[in-house]
Amino acid sequence: MAQEIERKFLVKDDSYKALAYHASRIAQGYICSMRGRTVRVRIRDEKGYLTIKGPADAAGLGRYEWEKEIPLEEARELMKLCEPGMIDKTRYLVQAGKHVFEVDEFYGENEGLTIAEVELAAKDEVYEKPDFVGEEVTGDVRYYNSFLMKKPYRSW
Secondary structure (H helix, E strand, O other), X not given: OOEEEEEEEEEXXXXXXXXXXEEEEEEXXXXXXXXXXXXXXXXXXXXXXXXXXXXXXXXXXXXEEEEEEEOHHHHHHHHOOOOOOOEEEEEEEEEEOOEEEEXXXXXXXXXXXXEEEXXXXXOOOOOXXXXXXXXXXXXXXXXXXXXXXXXXXXXX
């Protein structure tokens, strides 16, 4: 089983944009968004992806994740099966030491929210935090994309 270990943070300012070495526009929806089991369809830079995620551990740091690239047309068709509410964001990639932070700037009903995530090989792995990284929100379900789809940031 593939295990995803990540830490999630709020972002304090937009200095990440000048540091980013790549940016991608992402649209995603959920065929299933039950807590502990999600099936996501994503279109990123004209490529399609299907992702299945399992429940997070007690700390919210790790969970099962399976992802496969699928043909773009199939992703567009699967989007039609998704639950109401879509996630629209730009993802910026920022190198920090030996890690890459993925910084998501949200649009639409989640406008005003920017989150940075870093994937780790182990739960206790040491990493450098860039200056734009603020409060840690790892494990706070309100910041999961599947939750933001149902209860957008602007409605909090």
